[in-house]
Amino acid sequence: METPRDPRYEHAPHGLRRRDLDPNPVAQFSNWFTAAVEAGIRDVNAMALATADKNGRPSVRIVLLKGFGEDGFVFFTNYESEKGKQLEANPFAALAFYWIELDRQIRISGPVEKTSREESERYFHSRPIGSQLGAWASRQSEVIDARRILEAKLAEMTERFENKPIPLPPRWGGFRLKPDTMEFWQGRPNRLHDRFRYTHESNGSWSISRLAP
Numbered sequence: 001m002e003t004p005r006d007p008r009y010e011h012a013p014h015g016l017r018r019r020d021l022d023p024n025p026v027a028q029f030s031n032w033f034t035a036a037v038e039a040g041i042r043d044v045n046a047m048a049l050a051t052a053d054k055n056g057r058p059s060v061r062i063v064l065l066k067g068f069g070e071d072g073f074v075f076f077t078n079y080e081s082e083k084g085k086q087l088e089a090n091p092f093a094a095l096a097f098y099w100i101e102l103d104r105q106i107r108i109s110g111p112v113e114k115t116s117r118e119e120s121e122r123y124f125h126s127r128p129i130g131s132q133l134g135a136w137a138s139r140q141s142e143v144i145d146a147r148r149i150l151e152a153k154l155a156e157m158t159e160r161f162e163n164k165p166i167p168l169p170p171r172w173g174g175f176r177l178k179p180d181t182m183e184f185w186q187g188r189p190n191r192l193h194d195r196f197r198y199t200h201e202s203n204g205s206w207s208i209s210r211l212a213p
Contacts, residue, residue: 016186103187115174
């Protein structure tokens with residue numbers, strides 16, 4: 001078995017203290033997200049999305065966060081894609097952000113629900129025209145014989161909707177993850193990182209626990 005290279009580096013000495021945390025994890029996420037934006041991190045809203053099918057077999061991929069607030073974290077996709085079908089059968093998911101330039105990681109998990117049709121339409125029509133046409137052209141996750149099939153379908157959709165508003169595809173829309181746990185990780189020297197987990201309690205409040213790294 002080949003051993004992968006392990007180019008270790010020492011993490012920054014600054015840490016994360018409980019007293020620095022906002023009592024609301026969504027507000028804490030907003031603080032860190034803003035810091036990542038200000039640091040100029042590319043694709044700052046890119047996140048790993050983990051789902052599982054009805055038998056518990058997991059899969060993970062990178063998607064883009066398109067909105068967040070007290071009601072949850074939103075992303076959009078084809079509902080007939082692999083992740084769409086898995087979330088239909090098993091409506092729970094986990095997200096992970098990793099901003100290596102800041103030595104920070106955030107993990108979020110909880111139940112998932114579809115966004116309203118109206119919310120999906122608002123976002124869909126904010127996208128570039130090419131992306132709107134692409135949503136009609138691609139049946140995401142289906143097996144295809146060659147790229148020319150996609151290109152032919154895109155040409156067909158371009159002609160179909162020329163000089164017309166492009167409607168939201170019936171199989172396309174958003175999901176909202178409503179967090180019940182959120183974890184904030186700050187890298188520290190000697191692998192003694194700082195980790196704090198927020199847990200949503202039955203009374204609506206959040207408890208905060210420090211975790212061993």
